[in-house]
Amino acid sequence: MKAVRFARYGGPEVLEIAEVAEPHAGAGEIRIAVRAAGVNGLEWKVRQGLLREVRPLRLPAGVGGDAAGIVDELGAGVAGVEVGDAVFGSGRDTYAEHAVLTSWAHAPRGVTLVEAAGFATPFETALRVLDDARVRAGQTVVVNGASGGVGSAAVQFAVERGATVIGVAGPAGRDYLAALGAVPTTYGPGLVDRVRALAPAGVDAAVDIAGSGVIPELIRLTGDPAAVVSIADFSAPGHGASVSTGFGRDRTPALREGARLVAAGRLTLPVTRTFPMDRAGDAQAASATGHTRGRIIVTLGEPR
Numbered sequence: 001m002k003a004v005r006f007a008r009y010g011g012p013e014v015l016e017i018a019e020v021a022e023p024h025a026g027a028g029e030i031r032i033a034v035r036a037a038g039v040n041g042l043e044w045k046v047r048q049g050l051l052r053e054v055r056p057l058r059l060p061a062g063v064g065g066d067a068a069g070i071v072d073e074l075g076a077g078v079a080g081v082e083v084g085d086a087v088f089g090s091g092r093d094t095y096a097e098h099a100v101l102t103s104w105a106h107a108p109r110g111v112t113l114v115e116a117a118g119f120a121t122p123f124e125t126a127l128r129v130l131d132d133a134r135v136r137a138g139q140t141v142v143v144n145g146a147s148g149g150v151g152s153a154a155v156q157f158a159v160e161r162g163a164t165v166i167g168v169a170g171p172a173g174r175d176y177l178a179a180l181g182a183v184p185t186t187y188g189p190g191l192v193d194r195v196r197a198l199a200p201a202g203v204d205a206a207v208d209i210a211g212s213g214v215i216p217e218l219i220r221l222t223g224d225p226a227a228v229v230s231i232a233d234f235s236a237p238g239h240g241a242s243v244s245t246g247f248g249r250d251r252t253p254a255l256r257e258g259a260r261l262v263a264a265g266r267l268t269l270p271v272t273r274t275f276p277m278d279r280a281g282d283a284q285a286a287s288a289t290g291h292t293r294g295r296i297i298v299t300l301g302e303p304r
């Protein structure tokens with residue numbers, strides 16, 4: 001089968017399409033015929049070699065963690081899903097014609113598999129960071145980096161919990177954030193004053209999705225470092241705040257919860273750009289700008 005891979009660390013140009021052996025589902029896993037793969041920030045960082053100390057790879061290595069497609073193999077002990085079902089989820093080496101998923105949920109009715117391919121990491125990460133920041137009904141929460149993949153999901157999950165959400169993104173994201181249910185504001189100097197003007201009664205929690213170096217400002221807003229959780233700023237613990245990582249977690253409950261809300265028309269994660277498999281490097285380069293609205297997707301074959 002055809003798969004995207006890289007044989008050395010480097011820029012987008014190191015990605016190549018190679019003919020590789022098909023993977024097979026192990027116990028508790030499924031395999032899908034991939035229709036589309038979601039592009040996440042982690043992938044360009046891994047390709048660049050930025051994580052080689054913590055996540056050493058044997059090269060050549062496959063690429064991608066999220067995908068949607070049609071189940072074509074069930075591992076031992078798998079129940080609740082059949083060959084031929086349309087699913088989305090997370091696994092390994094998903095920029096490929098076939099990929100093994102370790103967590104999955106049925107694709108909700110009413111969305112394409114291209115859209116569903118972008119769901120898994122944003123759903124799991126957004127729910128986890130809101131849980132870690134103990135966001136609940138009646139609270140006011142700041143989401144810094146609110147219009148990207150994880151941020152869009154975090155805004156909507158927090159609204160769904162009954163929180164008031166102040167969403168921070170660039171000026172072009174205002175209408176988009178308002179449509180998701182957030183009170184929009186912009187990043188840059190004066191952030192604390194802008195948020196205070198929008199939340200005169202105070203801010204209960206803040207989640208930093210962008211990793212843009214504003215942990216001290218978010219602590220000033222909440223008045224409590226324990227109420228500030230980042231997914232991308234590893235200086236947070238130095239300020240008394242925390243970093244949330246999801247390595248090794250079972251994503252299934254989050255995927256099902258997100259799919260339930262999508263099916264109910266209460267959650268949307270729009271696809272901004274799609275790239276065919278042979279332009280996976282361009283897809284990752286677009287992701288690496290840090291200014292994605294919604295999701296970037298790599299498609300395989302005819303998108304549907």
Ligand SMILES: NC(=O)c1ccc[n+]([C@@H]2O[C@H](COP(=O)([O-])OP(=O)(O)OC[C@H]3O[C@@H](n4cnc5c(N)ncnc54)[C@H](OP(=O)(O)O)[C@@H]3O)[C@@H](O)[C@H]2O)c1
Nearest residue numbers: 041042145147148149150169170187210212231290291292
């Ligand atoms: N720890 C974990 O478990 C975990 C899981 C998933 C992702 N991540 C990491 O989390 C980060 C975000 O992921 P993502 O997929 O949501 O990224 P993304 O789709 O690229 O979204 C980036 C968002 O940040 C906003 N932004 C850019 N510059 C900003 C600034 N200076 N201040 C505030 N917001 C700013 C962008 O808004 P504009 O477009 O308007 O600029 C956009 O809303 C990445 O670094 C990713 O690797 C971590």
